[in-house]
Amino acid sequence: MTFLSYLISGISLGSIYAIIALGYTMVYGIAKMLNFAHGDVIMVGGYMSFMATTHFGWSPFSSVLFAMGVCTVLGILIEQLAYKPLRSAPSLAVLITAIGVSYFLQNAALLIWTPNPKSFSSVVPFDSLRLFDGQLIISGTTIVTIVACAIIIVTLNTIVNKTKIGKAMRAVSEDKDVAQLMGISVNKTISVTFAIGSALAAVAGVLLCSAYPILMPTTGAMPGIKAFTAAVFGGIGSIPGAFLGGILLGIIEILGKAYISTQLSDAIVFAVLIIILLVKPTGLLGKKVLVKV
């Protein structure tokens, strides 16, 4: 029974990683860039929800919507100001700019909200679920996190595969120039991708802070790195891959913490990643790209 409860909390943590990884993987698939500032957008989302509930006294649900709105605008702003002028620049230049944006967000947060950690109260109003005569307790946050992740993955899959904008996204990720020739506005598509990714980051931020209620300017950094790892784990650029990678990473982390060593859990996660990449060099669901000479 303890194993089951570890497994469930692993899936819950994995769901958060999966939501963040979706943002990474979509932006990577379409703009071919590693958006290192993504982790810090999570932190901004957390602070926005915190401000909305404690300072403005809004309901938890509207605070989530508020955080999503602010992060969407922030994502589009970052893309327009920092990444768009570099569309034709080498990928490492864009990577360094993304790191600059990440520093900027962290330090701006440090100035606005001070380095003192804020204690975040969970936005989930439900009580914990007790199963098997109280042997298995699942908190409301855990359930909401898993359900939210499931809804997001289904919605996103529908958007990408069934709608017109999704078709544009797939076209841009396949070949930017050809997509442009077919009348697709590449810039608009990339902006929409950033908007979706950042809104997801806000959701992830709120869920993360509900589960681990300490909010600091560096809150998003480590989950950001782990989610990036998850995205690569599943094969970067692939939406089902990000989902699978996130969930697996969460489960490995929690089980490693429970059964092997608390301090070494991160090392275990990364060691598993290296082994997986040795067996499947492009991640679990990544496409193998053949190089033509």
Add this chain to the structure above:
Amino acid sequence: MRRLHLQSKVDNWLTYGLVIFAYIVIRILIASGNISSALQGQLVPITAYIVMAVSLNLTVGVLGELSLGHAGFMSVGAFSGVITATLLTNAIPMSWLRLALAMLIGAIIAGIFGFLIGIPVMRLQGDYLAIVTLAFGEIIKNVINVIYIGYDTNGIRVSMKNTSALRLDEGGKVILNGPMGAVGITKLSSFTAGFILILITLFIVLNLINSRAGRAIKAVRDDKIAAESVGISTWRYRMMAFVTSATLAGAAGALYALNYSTVVARKFDFNTSILILVFVVLGRMGNIRGSIIAATVLTVLPEVLRAFNEVRMLVYAIILILVMLIRNNTPLQRLLQIIGIRRRNNNLSTVEEGDDA
């Protein structure tokens, strides 16, 4: 071909000259007391960062593979260097020799780690390669955090639990104290030692780049398949660049750690790797002199920005973004050319040769 050879030679002497000149100027400044104590404390870290940046440039600029775990090698070198220096305290009284041995051992062990991590890394490419180096850096950080090492009359003791599990005799000393890091380090590093390490690094890297092996490495970077088809062993030359880079990072790590009385594994985390990558990219990839200048300027910059006090890191971030935007945005560059800030031909050629990597 001969002209090209001469050009690279002149270029290399310029790099050595710059380093020696900077060293003399700073020595004079120190002697005449014209340098702030805060800046003086930064001198050894700056030399360590220069070595880190030059060695990472070998992987990122010359080999063309993104490494996000360079601080991991620095960490390996730092802790093995500290352990070596502490164990040799009684055996070798000369501190310079102890420092040299510590850097040597740090370099060798980091090189061995470079080879071991190179085995999986060389099978991968691009972002997948980058993520494995990132993973390696995080693993090193976590593992060093749970290792306890001490020594007494009976020799060295290692544990993964805590200091009391080491069961040291009276008079025994703890060297590595888990999450507390290496404690009670005798400070051995000096600015001159750092300067010498930079010269050695430059000697190794510049000679490697301009050798037969260096040309093979660049050939692998520019086109792996073409290089392989003319008989260049890609595995061998990629590994050569990677291990050399790791070895030099190890020496820099030992130099860095022996400049403080305590050092923690957290110091060498992902952020440090990124910081060094920023030096390399801002100094232009493949340009060794650029790495040296960028490492110096960006380490001094936060000190200079102290006038801005609270917002200094914010200003640092904005400067970083603006520099990247100005350097890489074509319309903006055209504008600068029209105003006359940048020479036309110079600009175009450097952009093409430096950034395609």
